[in-house]
Amino acid sequence: MTTRFRQALNSGKFVITSEIGPPKGTNLEKMYQHIDLLKDKVDALNVTDHQSSVMRFPSMGGCLAVLENGGEPVLQMTCRDRNRIALQGDLLLAYSKGIKNVLCLTGDAVPVGDHRAAKGIFDLDSVQLLHLIRRLEGGTDFGGNELLGSVEFCTGATVTPEAIPLEPQLFKFEKKVDAGAEFFQTQAVYDLEKFTGFMQYARQFPVKILAGIVLLSSARMARYMTAHVPGINVPQNLIDELAQAPKGGALQKGIEIAGRMIATLKKESICDGVHIMAINREEAVPDILVAAGLPV
Template sequence: MVSKLKQAMENGKFVITSEIGPPKGTDLEKMYHHIDLLKDKVDALNVTDHQSSVMRFPSIGGCLAIQELGGEPVLQLTCRDRNRIALQAELLLAYSKGIKNVLCLTGDAVPVGDHSQAKGIFDLDSVQLLHGVRQLEEGIDFGGNKLEGAVQFCAGATVTPEAEPIEPQLIKFEKKVAAGAEFFQTQAIYDLERFAKFMEFARQFPVKILAGIVLLSSAKMAQFMNDHVPGIFVPQELIDEMAAAPKGKALKKGIEIAGRTIAALKKESLCDGVHIMAINREEVVPEILAVAGL
């Protein structure tokens, strides 16, 4: 069975992915609710892997829940917490359970999270992990040993189109493509003109690009991201627009901005789809899609 996400991308569909943040603990009710709400509205659902280095229920657990409910999971796999032995084992388990998509990430730094004294592993980086996935597909492990039963994944990676300076980021993008990335989910983008410039570069490569859409929930949050989140640029007009929203209507405005950004990306065929990150507000993703006309 081939990945449904891959099929959708190959069929030239404007692909929609979103993400599920697993809970901190074993109460899975809310996570199942979000999966249920989104699984039929998107082509695939990522499950974050201890996002921002905060310990949570594991990505693979969330992916299995998505499978259970009949959705298409994307396993986010970071190099922060596992050495090359554990990373391979995770891939073997995922494949054996029918998970067909993996997003290969370096992972956030340990000190930004809630276990700031933990040891950061980073035995591999994201480029090496992508290479490794392709090697496992050949039936050979990272140590050069033969596998009894190989894997097959639709493998993706991330890129930050607003990074500054941009050239080192683009060089790494090319290395990820060479290592076997088939698709990219980008860091949040808000300025379509600037994103179009990045796409001019990215279009040289045979990969699918899903633009990152992060829901703005208030003018304060937008300003905070500008000031503190690496590689995110929210134009002043959008911050002003959020600030001008009537009291209690900021989230609605954020939904409108996300929806119209997606509609514009699709209309102008700027990219191959979007990856919607509604951090902690998964339940509004259907509204965003409705505004986008999807």
């Protein structure tokens, strides 16, 4: 069995993924609009799993909506809210419903979100979750019991190529590769020189790397991310570029920057593709693709 996304990863083409952030509530209208807008423009659509530990409509529900509309979903699965029993149950459900790509994440810490008093589970971590999936694929659960009907997933993970210090991240990256990760969608990349250095290292492993592109919507947002989001460092020249944009034109400038970066990554074959995160601005993704000179 192979998934459409796995086929795209192995086709040699420059792979494009993006993501859908489900709403807080049951009004799914906007989420469906975003899915409809993006499903045919990208190779797969991730659906976030209570991103930043903020309670929302679940990733599984968003993935089912992507499938319903003929898109190719990537189920983001964190270890924050479920123990190994619940994770396995959800994987069985996902597979049975046709969701066959999974991005394995540890998950953000509970206190950064909007239910600060909740219990963080973290029974497993991202590396152990990858192992768990491979175990299920072998026909037994994590307790060693035989499954009545198993699963098969295209599994991925994340890496932070600009983390300081970097070496412990790379050790973990290699553990993820050993655990069977086929693709990586990286944390936001802005410094292409640094990222190229990371790719020179990462190329020795048989995995596909999609560079994380987070849309910058203003100089203020860029400064905020640099100051507050771990592993993100927007270079000063990009911040200046956003600051110098004409009034009301910062978002357009951000789209241009994202497009330019994607075009460079593709032209210089630096990595295997990009994962575009236009947090809360999913409707800007087609403009980014146009700015990158990609077919829409």
